[in-house]
């Protein structure tokens with residue numbers, strides 16, 4: 159640490175304990191540092207304080223009123239009391255008022271047991287609500303988005319979603335409207351989120367303290383498929399899921415649960431358990447090939463990654479002029495979906511229309527992506543991926559099935575689509591796709607073997623990171639961007655011009671998929687680092703750490719696809735963006751209908 | 764005080780303000796762009812822009828708000844938040860005559876609800892709606908303090924007491 163630039167410290171007393179902390183810190187931060195827990199509701203470490211809820215009030219000697227500790231700055235010699243009768247009574251009133259206007263619906267609420275309002279009521283010992291707010295206007299839940307559901311009746315107006323969406327994601331789909339008792343968090347003109355400019359990233363659902371924004375629950379259709387003896391139900395699991403699912407079952411953040419997930423999915427009755435990391439390796443083959451082509455033929459550069467559907471949606475809605483830069487590769491989820499209903503169906507001799515393909519994702523935008531009309535490339539009359547469950551929904555299914563997840567023995571992914579390299583593993587963290595691509599692009603272009611496969615410069619959590627790598631004499635400039643707000647600033651070129659780069663990775667969620675909108679909800683600022691380290695450790699332990707060395711990916715090319723970028727690879731693994739995407743898909747299907755055959759049959763699938 | 768409706772319709776403006784109807788021919792949009800340009804980049808630009816836009820269009824319809832949002836480079840939801848926060852902004856056009864029917868207890872028990880129904884039928888608009896010709900806006904209001912005259916209806920500043928539903932067409936004639 160650079161101590162010379164460290165901020166001056168101040169000393170204060172909280173509940174009789176002396177605390178030293180940097181100037182500019184808040185009373186709440188000082189208290190937490192001293193191990194004193196002040197209850198909060200609107201404050202979220204990743205979102206920042208807003209002072210909206212007043213749950214965190216404390217007494218400061220000399221201040222005329224109780225102050226909100228999450229926004230109140232420390233000062234030298236300050237004396238703070240967090241647990242006086244006046245503070246306790248005022249806090250209780252605040253929480254009772256929140257509860258009085260809140261639906262009494264806990265038993266059937268998605269957040270039952272994981273709700274911050276419940277926890278507050280429990281911790282403050284609320285047994286009776288002295289107020290009655292019966293004239294709160296009822297609003298119907300907003301189910302217009304394929305990814306998330308908003309239930310305004312449960313909203314406690316903490317503002318976290320508004321701040322995340324506007325300031326961190328740079329989207330601004332949600333705002334406060336009206337005022338006083340009518341105050342409401344809503345998209346413009348009270349449209350549904352499905353009609354608003356919303357990227358489906360789900361970051362709002364990851365920070366909502368209550369059940370007012372939740373992922374769209376698709377567990378029902380998956381249970382139905384599992385119960386249907388006619389269906390061959392296949393599942394794929396994204397890398398980031400194994401870095402976080404344990405948290406849902408009380409395991410400490412940073413516990414890898416890869417083997418337990420495979421085991422649990424087998425126990426739930428899936429006929430085949432595959433690994434999206436296989437498709438990540440496949441993505442690197444296609445995207446690496448595309449990059450080399452664009453580099454050699456002076457195509458549109460920088461090439462920008464396409465794995466993150468929240469980013470794609472953002473680009474389509476806010477920066478359509480940039481769509482040419484995005485790789486035509488489908489995301490790993492959709493590549494896997496297409497491969498399952500073509501290659502896998504073929505080698506197993508299963509009718510693709512009997513396959514029900516499920517994916518477990520850290521991401522709410524993947525739900526939306528799977529429903530895009532162009533994501534239907536097999537001969538089956540269904541989408542390539544039939545249902546997408548978030549990490550949180552998988553946890554719900556595991557609990558419903560009575561599986562003791564934390565104590566499960568390890569299971570295995572199935573062959574052939576369960577085999578993956580360490581490069582596929584790190585796809586789940588910001589910088590991982592770039593690093594995986596560099597490992598393969600470097601070796602393919604230089605025909606040399608990398609001594610150390612790690613590219614430290616693209617790791618870490620700075621909003622924008624860049625590196626220059628000498629590949630066969632070309633100085634390849636790469637950048638890694640995470641969080642849509644950072645992406646917007648990067649594209650606007652205010653600090654740095656995107657044109658300077660050859661290859662750019664962009665992920666919608668801050669931290670990458672490990673902190674996706676569908677991941678277990680956490681208030682711990684350390685989870686990002688802990689989840690990332692799970693993936694980096696798994697990469698280290700993998701015998702194969704480069705995508706182009708994945709034997710099953712090679713077999714897929716040798717026996718089915720031909721070469722990366724082949725005609726069949728294009729048909730199955732590539733896509734288009736913008737308003738044209740759907741049109742192209744429609745034309746493709748119309749063409750097939752006119753000629754009495756499905757799009758795939760021409761390719762012999 | 765008028766009670767605003769629970770939901771704001773998303774349908775096109777049905778008034779003469781034409782902010783939805785005449786997109787292509789409406790010369791007020793270039794004027795709006797000029798207003799936006801005048802304030803763009805200044806701190807607190809949104810409120811004066813909305814204010815002038817309302818003077819120009821009569822109301823802040825969705826089209827107008829979207830134009831303001833993209834012009835100022837902020838999100839439509841933020842504009843909506845501000846336009847619903849301040850009571851001097853109106854999202855829907857107001858008619859020349861505001862009809863307010865009291866639904867206080869005294870009026871209610873003396874048949875104010877039937878008066879509202881008769882007005883809805885006669886004007887062919889819902890509560891909080893405005894007639895196509897831009898003449899009337901129908902609202903229900905809390906007690907006007909004229910309970911002795913119940914049921915009470917205001918048209919503009921005129922108080923009409925002991926109103927019976929069948930009198931409605933006759934009363935409205937004066938304002939047509």
Ligand code: SF4
Nearest residue numbers: 263264267273368369
């Ligand atoms: S949001 Fe929390 S308090 Fe409200 S119903 Fe759901 S679990 Fe209960």
Ligand code: SF4
Nearest residue numbers: 323356357359360362
């Ligand atoms: S899903 Fe993302 S873009 Fe949509 S409202 Fe939530 S935070 Fe905003």
Ligand code: SF4
Nearest residue numbers: 313314316317319366
């Ligand atoms: S929806 Fe959730 S995050 Fe947003 S303001 Fe309401 S309670 Fe807070």
Ligand code: FES
Nearest residue numbers: 200209211212228
């Ligand atoms: S947590 Fe401090 S005001 Fe809400």
